[in-house]
Amino acid sequence: MFESTLFWIFATVAIGAALGVVLAPSVLYSALSLIVVFFSIAAFFLLNNADFLATAQVLVYGVGLTIVMLFGIMFTGDTPLKTRAGKLGRLLIASISSVALFALIFTSVLGFNIKQFPASAQWIRELHEQGSTLAIGQLLFSKYVLPFEVASILLLGAMIGAIMLSKKTFTSQEPGLTFSIQEGRLKPTLSAEWRKDVGFVDAEVAEEDAPATEELKKECSL
Amino acid sequence: MMMSAEVAEVAAVAGLTVHHYLGVATILFGLGFAGVVSSRHLIRTLMCVELMLNAVNLVFVAINNHVNPSDLSGQVFAIFILTISAAEAAVGLAIVLALFKNTASVDVEDFSRLKW
Numbered sequence: 001m002f003e004s005t006l007f008w009i010f011a012t013v014a015i016g017a018a019l020g021v022v023l024a025p026s027v028l029y030s031a032l033s034l035i036v037v038f039f040s041i042a043a044f045f046l047l048n049n050a051d052f053l054a055t056a057q058v059l060v061y062g063v064g065l066t067i068v069m070l071f072g073i074m075f076t077g078d079t080p081l082k083t084r085a086g087k088l089g090r091l092l093i094a095s096i097s098s099v100a101l102f103a104l105i106f107t108s109v110l111g112f113n114i115k116q117f118p119a120s121a122q123w124i125r126e127l128h129e130q131g132s133t134l135a136i137g138q139l140l141f142s143k144y145v146l147p148f149e150v151a152s153i154l155l156l157g158a159m160i161g162a163i164m165l166s167k168k169t170f171t172s173q174e175p176g177l178t179f180s181i182q183e184g185r186l187k188p189t190l191s192a193e194w195r196k197d198v199g200f201v202d203a204e205v206a207e208e209d210a211p212a213t214e215e216l217k218k219e220c221s222l
Numbered sequence: 223m224m225m226s227a228e229v230a231e232v233a234a235v236a237g238l239t240v241h242h243y244l245g246v247a248t249i250l251f252g253l254g255f256a257g258v259v260s261s262r263h264l265i266r267t268l269m270c271v272e273l274m275l276n277a278v279n280l281v282f283v284a285i286n287n288h289v290n291p292s293d294l295s296g297q298v299f300a301i302f303i304l305t306i307s308a309a310e311a312a313v314g315l316a317i318v319l320a321l322f323k324n325t326a327s328v329d330v331e332d333f334s335r336l337k338w
Contacts, residue, residue: 001237011246018250018273022257027266034269037250041276044243048287053297057279060304065272065311072265072315076322081262081329094260102252109244116240116288123292135294136301144298151305158309165316 007047014040031069038062049124052133243284251277264318264328268311275307 013036020033038061045054140148178189250273257270279300286296318328325332 004237004242007238007242011242014246015249015253018253021266021269021273022253022260027263030266030269034272037273038276041250041280044246044280045283047238048243048283049291050283050287050297050300053279053283053300056301056304060308061272061276065308068311068315069265069269072268072318075319076265076328084262084331090262091260094256097259098252098256101255102248105248105251106245109241109248112241112244114289117290120291132294132297136297139294139298140301143295144302147302151302155305155309158313162312162316165313165320 003047006043010040010043010047014044027073028070031066031073034069035062035066038066049127049132051127051131052136240284240288243280243288247277247280247284250274250280262330264321264330265315267330268314268318271314272307272311275303275310279303 017033017036017040021030021037024030024033038057042054042057042062045051045057178191180187180189254270254273254277257273258267261267261270282296282300282303286294290296321333322328327333
């Protein structure tokens with residue numbers, strides 16, 4: 001059957017690439033094989049009539065997340081880690097615990113015999129005509145609207161947190177930005193240290209350079 | 223631990239059962255777990271966490287399609303997992319970069335400052 005052929009192909013690709021993620025000598029290679037895993041899981045989603053989710057998988061995981069990971073690798077430098085003692089013990093513990101976890105889940109999967117209802121031909125035809133986007137959107141904004149809003153707050157919090165974690169830290173104790181009222185207008189003033197920190201060009205310096213820019217303008221007009 | 227007769231019957235008709243997808247997802251989850259435990263590189267650990275989350279997503283979608291295909295709740299759950307894993311990756315990488323700025327290392331064994 002066509003579907004099962006596709007399934008076995010993508011299963012082989014996914015498991016091989018997942019092995020690559022865990023075992024590749026360089027982190028860069030494991031990030032690249034992670035892309036392959038994400039795309040084959042998108043293929044599994046398509047085999048399960050989840051077209052919207054397959055698209056989201058490719059966009060969010062296959063492109064967005066791996067690019068973020070690659071940026072992380074580039075920022076930290078892909079240098080090999082120092083060799084340390086106890087590598088064998090770590091590998092032993094990792095393989096024993098993961099094989100035990102795998103056996104535990106796999107036996108429960110084999111014992112999982114809930115009654116299966118294959119999708120009716122009519123429903124599959126409907127899905128193939130209009131896609132699953134409409135149905136997912138209706139669910140998301142009716143039954144699951146509270147988790148949806150909570151997820152948006154979570155994303156906002158995560159974004160602010162990520163920016164706070166990676167922003168430049170200012171060492172100055174005095175307030176960096178002060179406001180004063182001069183001639184009825186609000187005038188912002190940056191402290192000297194902050195100017196240096198953010199590479200702020202001073203207005204006075206710019207005025208000192210004024211003759212030079214005049215000369216430059218003349219030269220350009222000639 | 224044998225597949226029930228009912229499930230086997232469905233398998234014979236459809237060719238692919240939910241158990242195929244669950245098996246693949248289990249293998250991916252196990253590999254991700256092995257990576258999280260064995261890897262010393264922080265970014266590889268993060269990538270293996272993503273692998274585990276993806277395996278869970280696959281379980282949600284496969285069970286949704288094979289058990290109750292007319293209600294797409296499983297896919298909505300998968301979308302929430304997708305959202306949360308994106309947030310997790312952003313914060314995780316920000317933490318990795320902050321650690322790298324302070325210690326110039328991404329080796330988990332270097333981060334033992336809280337150990338006494």
